Ligand SMILES: NC(=O)C1=CN([C@@H]2O[C@H](COP(=O)(O)OP(=O)(O)OC[C@H]3O[C@@H](n4cnc5c(N)ncnc54)[C@H](O)[C@@H]3O)[C@@H](O)[C@H]2O)C=CC1
């Protein structure tokens with residue numbers, strides 16, 4: 001992989017996960033700058049991974065080849081206004097954005113220029129090189145930039161390219177927000193294990209190792225559907241059946257469907273109402 005100078009604008013959760021993942025996998029830390037107004041997270045990243053840290057977005061962007069926007073959507077307008085005031089030339093840079101709810105056309109409008117922009121929707125497991133990242137590029141983005149972005153994110157997990165920008169909002173519901181759904185489910189099982197009298201350490205082990213085993217089994221069993229794997233655990237008249245029947249009675253599928261629709265609706269709301 002080419003080692004371009006990468007500048008992250010925003011040093012929060014997802015930047016931290018990507019930076020940790022790519023540096024651990026050999027991306028040279030001195031080719032990475034992390035920006036944020038306050039020392040906090042960027043200081044931690046600089047100390048832990050040896051990346052460069054800066055409070056000056058404009059100066060960092062000027063010397064960067066690849067700029068990754070990684071701030072909350074609510075911050076983007078003010079940020080772009082500052083960058084417009086600084087009269088930055090974006091023409092020879094690859095712009096990557098993980099920002100939810102900001103379309104390519106909106107970004108160009110806010111920065112008042114055409115951008116060589118790829119939207120990325122990663123998830124926090126990039127931290128352990130097991131991320132899932134969806135990508136969408138504007139038509140004019142060249143093959144070399146698409147290739148660099150694919151390689152960068154493949155170094156911390158799997159990548160898929162989307163044909164429609166609108167699918168970014170769907171991917172948020174399916175894979176970007178989804179780690180939180182799995183954590184929530186694990187939390188619920190862990191909490192009940194504690195109430196059943198297991199120690200914190202034992203409860204965590206039981207939940208964690210089960211989740212790990214489930215993922216490994218799913219990966220090894222590509223010929224079986226998820227439903228078939230579930231049925232292999234569920235004996236007629238047995239314990240699992242009793243639990244699954246309860247989930248079904250409470251309409252777990254409807255709950256999950258409504259939750260995912262809520263995530264998509266929020267992405268669409270942010271698209272329309274961030275400004
Ligand atoms: N956390 C996640 O799992 C994922 C987040 N995203 C998206 O990534 C973006 C960032 O999310 P998080 O990292 O979770 O948020 P966060 O709140 O943890 O981090 C935001 C960062 O932006 C910085 N910031 C705020 N204003 C700034 C400015 N003017 N200039 C430079 N930096 C500034 C903050 O100091 C902070 O470091 C959001 O748009 C989110 O939707 C996308 C995929 C997954």
Ligand SMILES: O=C(O)[C@@H]1CCC=N1
Pocket residue numbers: 100172176177
């Ligand atoms: O909750 C959020 O808005 C971001 C987008 C995907 C994961 N976290």
